[in-house]
Amino acid sequence: xxxxxxxxxxxxxxxxxxxxxxxxxxxxxxxxxxxxxxxxxxxxxxxxxxxxxxxxxxxxxxxxxxxxxxxxxxxxxxxxxxxxxxxxxxxxxxxxxxxxxxxxxxxxxxxxxxxxxxxxxxxxxxxxxxxxxxxxxxxxxxxxxxxxxxxxxxxxxxxxxxxxxxxxxxxxxxxxxxxxxxxxxxxxxxxxxxxxxxxxxxxxxxxxxxxxxxxxxxxxxxxxxxxxxxxxxxxxxxxxxxxxxxxxxxxxxxxxxxxxxxxxxxxxxxxxxxxxxxxxxxxxxxxxxxxxxxxxxxxxxxxxxxxxxxxxxxxxxxxxxxxxxxxxxxxxxxxxxxxxxxxxxxxxxxxxxxxxxxxxxxxxxxxxxxxxxxxxxxxxxxxxxxxxxxxxxxxxxxxxxxxxxxxxxxxxxxxxxxxxxxxxxxxxxxxxxxxxxxxxxxxxxxxxxx
Numbered sequence: 001x002x003x004x005x006x007x008x009x010x011x012x013x014x015x016x017x018x019x020x021x022x023x024x025x026x027x028x029x030x031x032x033x034x035x036x037x038x039x040x041x042x043x044x045x046x047x048x049x050x051x052x053x054x055x056x057x058x059x060x061x062x063x064x065x066x067x068x069x070x071x072x073x074x075x076x077x078x079x080x081x082x083x084x085x086x087x088x089x090x091x092x093x094x095x096x097x098x099x100x101x102x103x104x105x106x107x108x109x110x111x112x113x114x115x116x117x118x119x120x121x122x123x124x125x126x127x128x129x130x131x132x133x134x135x136x137x138x139x140x141x142x143x144x145x146x147x148x149x150x151x152x153x154x155x156x157x158x159x160x161x162x163x164x165x166x167x168x169x170x171x172x173x174x175x176x177x178x179x180x181x182x183x184x185x186x187x188x189x190x191x192x193x194x195x196x197x198x199x200x201x202x203x204x205x206x207x208x209x210x211x212x213x214x215x216x217x218x219x220x221x222x223x224x225x226x227x228x229x230x231x232x233x234x235x236x237x238x239x240x241x242x243x244x245x246x247x248x249x250x251x252x253x254x255x256x257x258x259x260x261x262x263x264x265x266x267x268x269x270x271x272x273x274x275x276x277x278x279x280x281x282x283x284x285x286x287x288x289x290x291x292x293x294x295x296x297x298x299x300x301x302x303x304x305x306x307x308x309x310x311x312x313x314x315x316x317x318x319x320x321x322x323x324x325x326x327x328x329x330x331x332x333x334x335x336x337x338x339x340x341x342x343x344x345x346x347x348x349x350x351x352x353x354x355x356x357x358x359x360x361x362x363x364x365x366x367x368x369x370x371x372x373x374x375x376x377x378x379x380x381x382x383x384x385x386x387x388x389x390x391x392x393x394x395x396x397x398x399x400x401x402x403x404x405x406x407x408x409x410x411x412x413x414x415x416x417x418x419x420x421x422x423x424x425x426x427x428x429x430x431x432x433x434x435x436x437x438x439x440x441x442x443x444x445x446x447x448x449x450x
Contacts, residue, residue, distance in 0.1 A: 017188055018064045019112055021181065022074060022083055025062065028177050031077035034130040035137040035174060037062060038146050039070040052235065057367040058139075058178055060276055065111055067101060069119050073129050081114035084129060086122045123149060127156035136168035137177065175372065182366060183373035184387040190422060192277040193366065193389055194431055196233070197420045200271040200279030201435040203227040207242075207270075208442065209449035213262040213287055217242040220266065221256050228272035237278025237369045241269035244287060248414030249399035251359060262288045265295055267414055271369060278369045280391050281432045282418030289446040291439055294409050298396050299439055301333035302415045305394040309361060313384065313392075313421055313428035320381035323361040326394040330357050334396075339406055355404035362391040365420055384423050389431075393418030 029035060040056040055066045063072050063085065073084040090103035107116035117125055130136055130153060138150055150171075158167040185193065203224040210223045221242045228236060239254040247253045248267035260266060264287045271279035284299065286292070291299060305326045312325055331353040334340045339356070340347050347353065364371035366389060375382055395416030398406055420431040436442055 026076035032134040034133040035074040037072045042068050084115045085113040086119045089118050126153040131157040131160045136171045137174045179372035196274040196277045197279035197431040199231040200281050204435045208445040212447045217256040233272035233274045237271045237273035243267045246412040249397040260287045282416045284415045285442045305329035306417050309392050317384045318381040326361040355402045356396050365389045388423045
């Protein structure tokens, strides 16, 4: 199981970490609200087989529960049961095939629930639980079947109270409350994230060590993901990107079927998910073990841009300033390479860098690889705080199909360098610094274990 140390199983009770998270959320919601947090559905792969199940990030964050077909209801201020959990009943015949379930009888002991009911009783009990609450906190639009059940429960709650007590008159997206909590990581979360990033880094190192011309992208992917599994990851945190040659210029390339050729670059964007926290690292290295002159020029530019951004990260810095710095450094470098023929300020204003650097400079990182949290507050760029974790990943790409004109020797060069950083009290910590990115160190590693 992909179970972190603080997650409950059928044999181990829940710890205080999830209880503390629920308490913080309920304090923010207030006693006029009820929150309904729903599990992710199971997804069919083919015929009677399913994709490996991964719980809803929000539900797991609040409960530590990993099973499908479950709903958590939070009732701030309720004297008897502020935390109610609906889940599957025990079923010996099904458990023989699919594995053990916690079951209703053990939910209080193992999951910390104040009350627990069968998921089959949701339609019966949910109206009673939310009756008397003015606001329902629920994420509409993700599950049409559940949306209908929740809306029906609101109508039934109104009938039960006959309007003598408040009933939910508004349905509010939980992101404004819950996702703000998830944005700033606790000490335990930081340790979990560091662990996932370290394992991710070990995978990249093995990928470099086992690279040589003639192998395939999927063989490098296998080397990397072997390390993930070996160190406790159930899976990558997202489909691994392993792109050689022009494939490195496709931002979300995941086919990973091409053959590595001497003289090409290999771009790898991969991270291990361990205990539901994921790393997200990108490195670019030469298949033959040595950067060519033009490859090195592009690589040095991207590395310079990334280091310029990393040096900025500290509490109080604006999020948008990070991207602005990356854009300025890369645009200046493109001018120096003769690819843009205008002034720096004009090139930035007219976005002449976009054919070569078309994505953002980073994103939040945590339970989701593109973790929750807004990048602006009240129309203004978010200000960084200690405990925020995110990626820094500038890139420069020369895709042959772009409208931009550039010399033939740049064709097919794609470079991205991505690290995971944590905002600290007086700056930042680069969590993925176990993976070399200086070009000489990379050249020394590539193919060293063959």
